Amino acid sequence: MTTPINTPVLDLRSVAFAYPDGHQALFGVDLQVQRGERVAVLGPNGAGKTTLVLHLNGILQPGAGTVSVSGLPVVRDNLQEIRRRVGIVFQDPDDQLFMGSVREDVAFGPRNLGVRGAELDRKVMDALDMVGMADFADRPPHHLSFGQRRRVAVATVLVMEPEIIVLDEPSSNLDPASRRELADILTGLEVTLMMVTHDLPYALQLCPRAIVLSDGIVAAQGSTFDILTDDALMKSHRLELPFGFDPHVC
Ligand SMILES: Nc1ncnc2c1ncn2[C@@H]1O[C@H](COP(=O)(O)OP(=O)(O)OP(=O)(O)O)[C@@H](O)[C@H]1O
Numbered sequence: 001m002t003t004p005i006n007t008p009v010l011d012l013r014s015v016a017f018a019y020p021d022g023h024q025a026l027f028g029v030d031l032q033v034q035r036g037e038r039v040a041v042l043g044p045n046g047a048g049k050t051t052l053v054l055h056l057n058g059i060l061q062p063g064a065g066t067v068s069v070s071g072l073p074v075v076r077d078n079l080q081e082i083r084r085r086v087g088i089v090f091q092d093p094d095d096q097l098f099m100g101s102v103r104e105d106v107a108f109g110p111r112n113l114g115v116r117g118a119e120l121d122r123k124v125m126d127a128l129d130m131v132g133m134a135d136f137a138d139r140p141p142h143h144l145s146f147g148q149r150r151r152v153a154v155a156t157v158l159v160m161e162p163e164i165i166v167l168d169e170p171s172s173n174l175d176p177a178s179r180r181e182l183a184d185i186l187t188g189l190e191v192t193l194m195m196v197t198h199d200l201p202y203a204l205q206l207c208p209r210a211i212v213l214s215d216g217i218v219a220a221q222g223s224t225f226d227i228l229t230d231d232a233l234m235k236s237h238r239l240e241l242p243f244g245f246d247p248h249v250c
Helices: 049-056 076-085 103-113 117-130 148-159 176-188 200-206 226-228 231-236
Strands: 010-018 024-033 038-042 064-069 085-090 164-168 192-196 209-214 215-223
Touching: 010 049, 024 049, 024 064, 024 215, 038 049, 038 064, 038 164, 038 200, 049 064, 049 085, 049 164, 049 192, 076 085, 085 148, 103 117, 103 148, 117 148, 148 164, 148 176, 176 200, 192 200, 209 226, 226 231
Parallel strands: 038 192, 038 209, 085 164, 164 192
Antiparallel strands: 010 024, 010 064, 209 215
């Protein structure tokens, strides 16, 4: 199927969601992400960011509203294709690494789609190369450091050649060098990217655009720089820059 060139990769219309216990987490979220964009999702604890992410590949289904990925609605019948198009890197890499070796973990997704033999080997090694983990292909994931496991988790998503990569707190628990190396990897990728983060300098470095999710609605969106330098907006949504960090000088 061909997709018109200006169809957003992500298109959320009036998405509302309540958990089974009745807690309403999203109250009508509208959000479009165009091909090639890098967008940060900012917001205080409990704002609904993870709930939003779980709607992007159909882990959660909205109570009202719609989610589409490059024009394809996120509904039960489309989930296999949606999950190929949307790669989610969860906060805890151990949620997505469960095989005996790095190579097997990265091969898991494409193998499920029927890729085999030399083509599978090539795809796996290309993805591991992109995250600088090719030398670790035969190591068990649980023998790797947290930062190395996060890179492998990124490779498990890259190998599927998704249309958008969504990362939940990609810089959490990384030491400064690993944090910087992951930023280098992510900025080098030619893929649409959405990143949920409390690490505001990271958002500024990686994502030209940001949205502020607060109490289950999109409270603001615009350039990341404009948002981070709007003191009143930042304060009203409990967003704080690290002490001494000045967005004007990075
Ligand atoms: N399984 C659940 N059942 C009921 N309520 C939930 C469930 N998961 C999350 N919530 C509630 O939904 C709201 C949004 O949660 P969510 O995890 O999406 O927030 P978040 O913005 O990702 O927060 P954080 O920055 O702390 O990770 C919160 O009030 C939370 O308590």
